[in-house]
Amino acid sequence: MAKLKSEITKAIADRLSIIEALLPQLEKEVLALQETSNTRKTKTNVFDLVTEADLHSEKIITSAIQKHFSDDAIVAEEGTNSDVQNSESFTWVIDPIDGTVNYANRLHHWGISVGVVYQNKPVGGIVSAPALNLRYRAIQGQGATKNGVPIKVSDKSKLSQGVVVTGFPYDRAIRAEHLTKALANFLKVVGGMRRYGAASIDFCSIADGTIIGYYEMQLKPWDMAAGLVIAEEAGAKITDFNGNPVNLFESHGVVVANPKIHTIMLPLTAPMLDAIAVTKR
Ligand code: IPD
Ligand code: CA
Ligand code: CA
Numbered sequence: 001m002a003k004l005k006s007e008i009t010k011a012i013a014d015r016l017s018i019i020e021a022l023l024p025q026l027e028k029e030v031l032a033l034q035e036t037s038n039t040r041k042t043k044t045n046v047f048d049l050v051t052e053a054d055l056h057s058e059k060i061i062t063s064a065i066q067k068h069f070s071d072d073a074i075v076a077e078e079g080t081n082s083d084v085q086n087s088e089s090f091t092w093v094i095d096p097i098d099g100t101v102n103y104a105n106r107l108h109h110w111g112i113s114v115g116v117v118y119q120n121k122p123v124g125g126i127v128s129a130p131a132l133n134l135r136y137r138a139i140q141g142q143g144a145t146k147n148g149v150p151i152k153v154s155d156k157s158k159l160s161q162g163v164v165v166t167g168f169p170y171d172r173a174i175r176a177e178h179l180t181k182a183l184a185n186f187l188k189v190v191g192g193m194r195r196y197g198a199a200s201i202d203f204c205s206i207a208d209g210t211i212i213g214y215y216e217m218q219l220k221p222w223d224m225a226a227g228l229v230i231a232e233e234a235g236a237k238i239t240d241f242n243g244n245p246v247n248l249f250e251s252h253g254v255v256v257a258n259p260k261i262h263t264i265m266l267p268l269t270a271p272m273l274d275a276i277a278v279t280k281r
Contacts, residue, residue: 001232003141004123012116012124012139015090018068019061019114019126020137026060026112027130029053030097034131040104048170049100054078057096057112065092077222091117093225093248098127099198108132113200115225122248125226127200136204136230144233146208153235154209157260162212163192164265165202169218178275182215185268203227206256207234213261215269217241217253217276224248237262241272252276 003009030053039052055078062080065072069090074082076094092114097103099110108131116124123140136151138144144151156162164186168179186193194211196202199219205211207230225248231238238246241253243266253272257265 001140004118004139008118008123009139009142011090012118015069015072015092015116016114016124016126016137016139018064022060022064023112023126023128023135026057027128029060030057030103030112031130034103034106044170047101047172049104050078051097051100051104053103054097054100058094061094061096061112061114062092075221077220093117093122093221095200095220095222095226098200098223099196102197107197109196109198109201111198111200111204113222113226115222115227115229117225117248120248122225122229125229127204127226127230129198129201129204132201134201134204136207136226138207138226138230138233140229140233142233144207144230146204151208151234153206153231153258154212154261155258156212159186159189159213159261159264160191162190163194163210164190164213164215165194165196165205165211166214167195167197167199167202167216167219171218175217175275175278178271178278181271182269182275185271189268199223200227203231203236203256206236207231209234213255213257213265215241215253215255215265215272217272219251219254221248224254231256239266241266241269241276 033053037052058078071089073091095113103110111129127136202214237259
């Protein structure tokens, strides 16, 4: 991807450094809470949860940002939002625990996702998956890494050669029919089909080449911000279900894969457009 001016690259690196400094302690705390805490509440419906760890992680991350970069704007899932409107400043887009349903059920597939956005575009990101011992990082124009080692997307060209991942929105009940139509299209041709339950890690798993395709509807900016730059820097093509570029704050879906697989996948995701069109009655 296009390189940024060196002072912007440095500003992003400085920002990611404060997250890297706090992560070891925060990772320990949320791992411990997963074993000990049973506090959970529901949000938009019974499937949509928030735990003590979501709130704790958001507080630790946003306090550090406010201390070190008080001019930056913040958009965080559990409600820390600032109104700083300065086009010269950065916006942090944070999912304090991505994969909360997995987390609350003591599964390992969940992450902490921190994205840095500049002029409406994700330009830096970290996704940490402590229970999997994985840490992904990218800055626009500088490549992506997994545990410090450079990564790139898979070079496979057929869906039968690998695993495709999807996810389902919390209001999946009213969209089930269309979601399963898309799923059926893939089940006929893929090597394997999975639903892991943490969008940020799904993007990263495209980036490190372990899965070959990912699609999902109705993701929020915090599900995508860090993952988008990590996947893009590793060579992924990312569009919405119409094949248009993804806008972090406006797009309704993502199709993520290497360019060859993306071309094959996109038509199979067509029923997702109908799933999006379903509105609540
Ligand atoms: C969810 C996860 C899941 C995806 C959902 C997201 P949360 O985020 O990323 O994989 O399918 O659409 O909302 O609620 O666990 O932060
Ligand atoms: Ca999320
Ligand atoms: Ca979350």
